[in-house]
Amino acid sequence: MSDSAAHPREEGADADAATDTDGPDPTDGTDPSVEETPPTGDPIETVTTGAESVVAALEAAGAETAFGVQGGAIMPVYDALYNSSIRHVMMAHEQGAAHAADAYGVVAGEPGLCLATSGPGATNLVTGIADADMDSDAMLALTGQVPTDFVGNDAFQETDTVGVTRPVTKHNYFASDADSVGDVVGEAFALSSVGRPGPTLVDLPKDVTLDETDEEPGDAEAPAGTDPDPSARADAVEAAARAIESADKPVCLFGGGVIKGEASETAREFARTYEIPVVTTMPGIGSFPEDDELCLSWAGMHGTGYANMAITHTDCLVAVGTRFDDRLTGGIDTFAPEAEVVHIDIDPAEISKNVYADYPLVGDAATVLEQLDGAIDTTPAADDWREQCRAWKETYPMTYAAPDDEPLKPQFVVEAFDEATDDDTIVTTGVGQHQMWASQFWTYTEPRTWVSSHGLGTMGYGLPAAIGARMAADAMDEPDRDVICFDGDGSLLMTMQELSVAVRENLNITVAVLNNEYIGMVRQWQDAFFEGRHMASEYNWMPEFDKLAEAFGALGIRVDGYDEVAPAVEEALAYDGPAVVDFHVDPEENVLPMVPSGGANGRFALSEDQL
Structure with a gap:
């Protein structure tokens, strides 16, 4: 690297900041215009x-x-x-x-x-x-x-x-x-x-x-005018409140903006006060506890059947902090087709960008929800609707088959870690099938515990994200929180060099590799839409991740069957430092439910032959 054009500090560059005590005294009356020189050793300026x-x-x-x-x-x-x-x-x-x-x-x-x-x-x-x-x-x-x-x-x-x-x-x-x-x-x-x-x-x-x-930086302040008004217009709030009151089938849709706006507690109180079923987006996972009877989990391409049914049949959608991306909506014309939409967002550019907002409320999520709470006089009469949502949960449960004569199912691995860890455990993922299983079969109850790449869909995100999450938990004086990274074999291979950092820093993270020797989501789409031509998706040349982990200096474990899962989970979580568990899972397992790209959320596939 060439530094030839740099401008290093020259020797003696700050010499003029020192006081010369050998010359004539400027205070002896000979030159009254000269100010008194500070005592020797006191700098005139800090360079x-x-x-x-x-x-x-x-x-x-x-x-x-x-x-x-x-x-x-x-x-x-x-x-x-x-x-x-x-x-x-x-x-x-x-x-x-x-x-x-x-x-x-x-x-x-x-x-x-x-x-x-x-x-x-x-x-x-x-x-x-x-x-x-x-x-x-x-x-x-x-x-x-x-x-x-x-x-x-x-x-x-x-x-x-x-x-x-x-x-x-x-x-x-x-x-x-x-x-x-x-x-x-x-x-x-x-x-x-x-x-x-x-x-x-x-x-x-x-x-x-x-x-x-010699200039010291001032306070860290954003430019004037960039901090938006947190409150929505009062007349718009009143109109939205009347729409919510009169709804027969209301749904709250909580997006990532609820978490980023520190509005999770306010959102939870709002939904519970008015007994409105809650659906989240993927970035909004954790904003509302998934063990609450009002929660329908997350909606979209691989969201729960009951969340997608609720979105399809609601007559009033209270959407908070979401940009209505295509993985959530499917076809825009079939998204919440019967609903009046109340859209709360801090960014006016998102209002009616993808989904038309009948009641646009521009402002901070928590502030506007509090405004709505103050404006709503009566709880929506929605007993039948809540019962319908409960029925959809029973009709479209999140289940999977795990026959003893078939390879280990990845969903089983996710559930095993969930059962073995506390509610405040932080989950990070890469991108692909493993990401979907980690979001579907883990019960999230707290915000900022789900850390993944959503809009860009970046393979390789999971391991460095786990390092960042671990450092954040430690900085918050929460060293006992578990950090679990669910990754795929293809995704991990993109950033596995960061394991050296986790070893060097002795970071307590566990990497669970759901290894199916494919770019699994690509393989699933190839089977569904490209007549099973597995062009450039077969990864049967994968290394042995447990041995690679050991080469880095981490704990490495390989798991091939169900009876090995619980001991491996226990050993990895107990290990003081980074652990990598290479779970060899069913290479043919697909992520379901699935809404085909651009399709209607209410017409999700529950099996491969429905795609």
Whole structure:
């Protein structure tokens, strides 16, 4: 890496800050216009660098943990981190750093922080930044950049990071000078969590971080006007309240915005007060306890049959903090076709973007639900509707067959871990069939315990996310919380190098590999829609993950049958450090129910032959 264009501090650069005591006394009356010189040893000004200002801004904003990979252009910032209170976790790959920071923020409820150098370091962050953007997760990325004079000249490890990341960030910045860089970083950190959360990025040219400055960063504040009004219009609230009161078949749909807006308790109280059945989105899992009789679990492509039936037949949908993505809605024209829609969201751009809102309520989830509570006079008369929802639960239960003469079922593994752990256990996943089974067969009762990649669907998310989740739990002084990563063989192979980080840091995480030697969801779609042609989906060349885990220094266990599951779960959870359990599961098992892409939620398939 070439540092030839950097601008290091020159020897004696701060010499003029010292007091010269050998010259004539300016206070002897000979020159009354000269102010008195401070005593020897008291500095006139504090000279720091742009990098030190960056770190000072992060500390002032409350950042406690950072994930990253060192490199040439970001090196001044890393040097400033050397004596910082911020704990830095060196990751094996920049994508892992972004996912770990993302998950840290999801669990801790504050912005995650990741760092990378210029060029490939920055572009390796992009997948993780895009993931956070799609899921509205607060995160700040700091990237090194070539010196300002070299920008645009195709210098070594130069990339237009601001241009590359503009479509996948809430906002990004190019730092222009050492005097203002601290304020820019503080602003970016604050902005990531204001209103609708999302990732922000600051690109840091190396000369800016090396240059001297005597400016201290101010408080971390988002730009004026970016903190939206938390309250919805009173007349809109009144109209929505009347619609809810008169509903015969009301449903609450709680999305990820309920959790991000710290509105879970308010949402639970609202649904219980008015006895309204609750459906969640996948990102909204945990916002409402799944063991509550009002809960119908989550809806969408692989949601429960009873959740999808409730969505299909409701006459009043109270949707909170959801963007109505296609995996939830299926075909828009068949989504909640009989319903008047009350849509609460902090972002006005989401209102009527996909699903038309009859009653648009723009504001903070908790605040608007409290407004609605104050405006509703009578509970909807919905006894028959609640009974119908209970009947759908009995008609379309979440079950699976587990014959003794067939391979181990992945659902059994998920249930075994659920039974062996506490309600506050954090579950992370990669993306694929294992993700669906982990969301279907685990009973979630608390927010911020389900950590996954939703909108972008990023394979490889699970393991680095488990590292970030573990670090967040430890930072919250909750070292006894279990962190379980359910991963697929194909998904784990994409980021398995991060296991070295878990071993180095001795992180207490358990990775349960649901190994079917396929990219399972692709194989399932190929069987259903491509006449069973398994092009590039067969992964029968997988390594032995238990032995790989041991090579990394983790506990490695292989499981092939039902009688081995309980002992393996117990051993992995009891192990002090990272454990990997390679569960060899039925390669032909499919995720059901399933709504074909673009189909009607109420016409879900319960078996392969219905697809």
